[in-house]
Amino acid sequence: xxxxxxxxxxxxxxxxxxxxxxxxxxxxxxxxxxxxxxxxxxxxxxxxxxxxxxxxxxxxxxxxxxxxxxxxxxxxxxxxxxxxxxxxxxxxxxxxxxxxxxxxxxxxxxxxxxxxxxxxxxxxxxxxxxxxxxxxxxxxxxxxxxxxxxxxxxxxxxxxxxxxxxxxxxxxxxxxxxxxx
Amino acid sequence: xxxxxxxxxxxxxxxxxxxxxxxxxxxxxxxxxxxxxxxxxxxxxxxxxxxxxxxxxxxxxxxxxxxxxxxxxxxxxxxxxxxxxxxxxxxxxxxxxxxxxxxxxxxxxxxxxxxxxxxxxxxxxxxxxxxxxxxxxxxxxxxxxxxxxxxxxxxxxxxxxxxxxxxxxxxxxxxxxxxxxxxxxxxxxxxxxxxxxxxxxxxxxxxxxxxxxxxxxxxxxxxxxxxxxxxxxxxxxxxxxx
Numbered sequence: 001x002x003x004x005x006x007x008x009x010x011x012x013x014x015x016x017x018x019x020x021x022x023x024x025x026x027x028x029x030x031x032x033x034x035x036x037x038x039x040x041x042x043x044x045x046x047x048x049x050x051x052x053x054x055x056x057x058x059x060x061x062x063x064x065x066x067x068x069x070x071x072x073x074x075x076x077x078x079x080x081x082x083x084x085x086x087x088x089x090x091x092x093x094x095x096x097x098x099x100x101x102x103x104x105x106x107x108x109x110x111x112x113x114x115x116x117x118x119x120x121x122x123x124x125x126x127x128x129x130x131x132x133x134x135x136x137x138x139x140x141x142x143x144x145x146x147x148x149x150x151x152x153x154x155x156x157x158x159x160x161x162x163x164x165x166x167x168x169x170x171x172x173x174x175x176x177x178x179x180x181x
Numbered sequence: 182x183x184x185x186x187x188x189x190x191x192x193x194x195x196x197x198x199x200x201x202x203x204x205x206x207x208x209x210x211x212x213x214x215x216x217x218x219x220x221x222x223x224x225x226x227x228x229x230x231x232x233x234x235x236x237x238x239x240x241x242x243x244x245x246x247x248x249x250x251x252x253x254x255x256x257x258x259x260x261x262x263x264x265x266x267x268x269x270x271x272x273x274x275x276x277x278x279x280x281x282x283x284x285x286x287x288x289x290x291x292x293x294x295x296x297x298x299x300x301x302x303x304x305x306x307x308x309x310x311x312x313x314x315x316x317x318x319x320x321x322x323x324x325x326x327x328x329x330x331x332x333x334x335x336x337x338x339x340x341x342x343x344x345x346x347x348x349x350x351x352x353x354x355x356x357x358x359x360x361x362x363x364x365x366x367x368x369x370x371x372x373x374x375x376x377x378x379x380x381x382x383x384x385x386x387x388x389x390x391x392x393x394x395x396x397x398x399x400x401x402x403x404x405x406x407x408x409x410x411x412x413x414x415x416x417x418x419x420x421x422x423x
Contacts, residue, residue: 026275028327035328035336061332068332082330085337129326129337133400134390136327137277140337 028136035085035139036172038123040147042077045158045180053077054181058098058114062091073098073114079179081123083169085140089124096156096181119157120150125169142169147177157181221301222420225255228368230413232267237410244272247393251411253292258423261292263309269393277325284317286394288354301423302362305370309356313376315394319345319384345384350392352378352405366415376405 028034044052059071059079068081084090098116105111125142132139145167147160159180169176232249239246249267256262265288273280290311296304325338358372378398381389391397395405 028277030329035326035330037330064333066332082328082332084333085326085328086333086335090333127337129324129339129386131386131388132327134273134278134388135275137275138324138326140326140328 026135028133032132032136033139033171034132034136036141036169038079038081038083038142038145038147038169038177039172039175040079040081040160040177040179041175042079042179042181048180051077052181054094054096056096056098056116058095058116060093060095062093062120068092073100080172083123083125083140083142085127088126089122091120091122094119094121094157117154117156119152119155121157121160122148122150124148145169145176221423223258223301223423224303224366224415224417224420226416226418228253228255228413228415230368230370230411232265232409233412234371234408234410235267235269244274246270249409251409251413253413258421259294261294261307263292263311264289265311265394267394271391271393273390277327279322279324280390281320281322282317282391282393283320284315284348284393286313286315286317288313288394290354292356292358304362305358305360307356307358307360309354309358309372311354311356311374313352313354313394315350315392317348317350317393319348319387319389321345321387345387348382348384348389350378350381350389350395352376352392352395354407358409360411360413366417368411368413368415370409370411370413372409372411374407374409376407378403378405 042052042054044050053075054077055075056073057071057076058073059068059081060066061068071079079094081090081092095114095116095118098114101113101115102109103111103113123145125145128141128143129138130141131137143166145162147162149155149157149160157179161178161180163175163178167176229250229252232251235247235249239248247267247269249265251263251265253261253263266286268285270281270283273282288311290309292305292307292309294305294307296306298304321343323338323340323342326336328336354374354376356372356374358370360368360370363369376395378392378395381392383389389398392405396407398405
């Protein structure tokens with residue numbers, strides 16, 4: 001029965017193997033609901049039940065040098081706007097019927113800008129950090145969300161209304177605001 | 182040729198069978214004599230030791246420190262009263278969370294030796310059952326908000342430590358292990374543990390991702406796993422016939 005002592009080694013190797021292989025499962029699955037974006041649907045101001053596309057739409061965050069990905073001259077009735085988790089307001093400029101102005105230099109794209117009807121919206125909210133899971137950590141949810149259109153001489157956005165009052169943005173399952181134009 | 186082999190085989194088998202029968206018959210005719218001239222005594226006592234696996238891990242792993250004292254007391258030939266008491270501190274850091282868990286635990290139960298020892302040897306292959314309880318706290322050192330949309334770049338992060346205190350957990354545990362007497366009264370052992378969480382205090386807006394004694398928790402189940410390498414010394418108290 002001196003073999004008894006030799007049983008140690010294989011079992012030891014087995015145990016170390018099991019613990020090493022099972023250690024990391026810390027990847028946040030894509031299906032998990034984390035920090036939500038604000039969802040706005042566009043409707044016709046004259047026929048408020050009808051969805052109406054915004055043509056040649058450009059969306060860019062104020063204070064951000066790049067256009068929101070997916071919104072560089074597009075036709076859509078559905079806006080998905082990420083909100084800043086570091087501040088209580090996020091501002092976007094929405095350009096209707098945008099065209100690229102090459103600034104007189106067709107070969108140089110670095111000084112291009114968008115022409116069109118610009119409307120600025122200010123989204124204000126209060127933030128709350130909610131624990132999701134060990135892999136995803138915390139998400140931010142937004143409460144008492146308000147969207148205000150900055151008045152100018154020629155607003156293409158007639159009205160933005162929350163779906164609920166007060167409106168919170170906790171997930172991306174439903175529209176949060178309706179835009180009429 | 183081949184047939185002849187088979188025939189030989191058959192005949193020899195038949196002979197063997199014949200012997201078997203005759204031996205059995207002989208056994209019956211011999212009167213039962215007791216020839217246990219050597220009486221084997223077995224030691225009973227208290228065995229105390231430490232989990233050296235945890236000590237090694239403390240030295241090697243920067244994110245872990247822990248210590249566990251183990252003990253068992255032999256009640257019957259195969260039955261031991263057993264328990265563990267320990268402290269652990271574990272740091273878990275991901276891109277989004279940095280948590281330090283600290284606490285102590287106690288486990289108590291029985292070990293049953295399923296190994297038939299030869300002569301006066303005293304080794305164990307055992308099954309154990311424990312009930313464990315832990316008292317612990319988490320410190321959330323820092324976190325960064327998880328956001329799949331990185332248009333605005335850096336997300337909110339906090340470096341202000343948050344405390345989650347006064348947490349407890351209770352679990353049941355099954356153990357499979359070995360203990361071998363390397364030198365007189367000195368034992369080395371190893372075991373694997375399967376744990377099922379019975380209850381835990383849920384911290385508000387947080388989760389018990391690690392419980393001292395129970396080890397890592399899993400989101401999908403209440404199961405936990407663990408292992409120990411132990412070294413222990415038996416203080417012999419009395420002897421009893423095998």
